Amino acid sequence: MSDDESRRGFAGSAPEADGPRPVPQLAAIAPYVMGKPPRRDEPQGAKLSSNENPFGPSPLAIAAAVGALTSVNRYPDDQGALRARIAAFHGVEPANVIPGAGSDEIIHLVCAVYLEPGRRLILGSPPYGIHRVAGQLSGAELVRVPLVDWTHDLSSMAAEARPGDVIAVTNPHNPTGTAVRPDDLRALLAAVPRECVVLVDEAYHEFMDDDVRVSAIGMLDLHPGLIVSRTFSKVYGLAGLRAGYGIGNPATLEPLDRVRTPANVNSVAMAAAMAALDDTAHVGRTVTLTVEGRRRLEDACARLGLDHVRSQTNFVLVADRDGWPEALGRDGISVRPGANLGVPGWHRVTIGTPAEMDRLIAVLDLLFV
Numbered sequence: 001m002s003d004d005e006s007r008r009g010f011a012g013s014a015p016e017a018d019g020p021r022p023v024p025q026l027a028a029i030a031p032y033v034m035g036k037p038p039r040r041d042e043p044q045g046a047k048l049s050s051n052e053n054p055f056g057p058s059p060l061a062i063a064a065a066v067g068a069l070t071s072v073n074r075y076p077d078d079q080g081a082l083r084a085r086i087a088a089f090h091g092v093e094p095a096n097v098i099p100g101a102g103s104d105e106i107i108h109l110v111c112a113v114y115l116e117p118g119r120r121l122i123l124g125s126p127p128y129g130i131h132r133v134a135g136q137l138s139g140a141e142l143v144r145v146p147l148v149d150w151t152h153d154l155s156s157m158a159a160e161a162r163p164g165d166v167i168a169v170t171n172p173h174n175p176t177g178t179a180v181r182p183d184d185l186r187a188l189l190a191a192v193p194r195e196c197v198v199l200v201d202e203a204y205h206e207f208m209d210d211d212v213r214v215s216a217i218g219m220l221d222l223h224p225g226l227i228v229s230r231t232f233s234k235v236y237g238l239a240g241l242r243a244g245y246g247i248g249n250p251a252t253l254e255p256l257d258r259v260r261t262p263a264n265v266n267s268v269a270m271a272a273a274m275a276a277l278d279d280t281a282h283v284g285r286t287v288t289l290t291v292e293g294r295r296r297l298e299d300a301c302a303r304l305g306l307d308h309v310r311s312q313t314n315f316v317l318v319a320d321r322d323g324w325p326e327a328l329g330r331d332g333i334s335v336r337p338g339a340n341l342g343v344p345g346w347h348r349v350t351i352g353t354p355a356e357m358d359r360l361i362a363v364l365d366l367l368f369v
């Protein structure tokens with residue numbers, strides 16, 4: 001299984017003979033395919049295709065965002081308050097924080113600053129797609145290390161690492177939902193050269209089971225090049241506002257800060273993000289309902305004999321059989337084809353509200369029982 005399969009049917013870009021010429025590495029990069037909304041004519045439609053928070057943002061975040069709207073004639077501030085709030089939340093210093101317009105921007109900044117032709121990006125295969133695209137755009141060589149049991153093979157990734165490489169670990173991983181063992185991550189950080197950057201993408205951290213929910217933020221002392229990315233798009237329900245951040249050692253983050261667009265996180269997103277961190281009740285409710293929905297979907301798959309990958313996230317990867325994704329589609333429930341994610345023959349199902357999970361499981365029951 002190769003994530004090249006996600007590019008099947010992509011002919012490459014063909015610039016006009018007399019037009020501008022993109023950098024040559026762009027030819028291998030296919031346009032991104034977003035998760036589709038449900039059919040328009042389906043009033044009860046459920047969008048379970050983009051790993052969003054179906055419970056919405058915190059009311060505190062909405063109030064803060066509305067309050068910030070009155071001053072959008074001004075540029076956002078220097079993001080000092082946001083850095084300080086995130087730093088306090090994690091018990092680190094503001095200099096350990098870099099804000100991003102979504103954590104995808106942090107990924108692009110890391111690859112822009114630390115990769116170039118001749119350097120290498122080591123990543124799991126299939127990878128989270130934005131890691132691949134940002135690495136390809138940099139002109140670096142991609143070293144694809146196949147997942148083992150759907151999980152990053154950290155010892156093989158560490159064995160590949162040379163000075164100047166970037167190593168990307170998504171924990172838990174998208175599209176598979178699997179987590180690495182904290183000790184394996186510590187071993188990788190101890191093993192790889194100090195001149196590497198290790199990017200640990202923790203977009204789904206809050207949804208993990210207690211026994212594996214260990215953040216790499218507590219491992220900053222183990223490697224000078226460790227950068228941990230986090231997002232406000234998942235558990236905080238602010239995907240549409242675009243806010244995320246990286247946590248790392250100041251000397252490793254400072255070059256990113258130099259090229260970051262100064263006003264990358266807009267003032268509305270900043271206000272909402274800071275308020276969202278305060279609403280621990282909303283986060284707790286989202287996690288409880290999501291983990292419960294995930295358990296229900298995994299139990300249903302087991303009962304119906306549908307292959308699936310045990311997940312630590314707000315989605316589950318389920319094997320195609322007898323047209324269940326199409327049956328859901330007819331019922332107005334959209335899920336994500338694995339062919340776009342490097343896992344053809346599978347679909348990725350985002351956990352919805354309890355009512356959405358009722359409907360989804362009812363469709364599966366009708367098809368298989």
Ligand SMILES: Cc1ncc(COP(=O)(O)O)c(C=O)c1O
Pocket residue numbers: 050051101102103104105128170173174201203230231232233239242243244
């Ligand atoms: C692993 C992973 N990292 C990052 C992101 C993007 O997060 P953001 O919305 O903060 O850019 C996603 C979104 O699906 C993701 O799955």
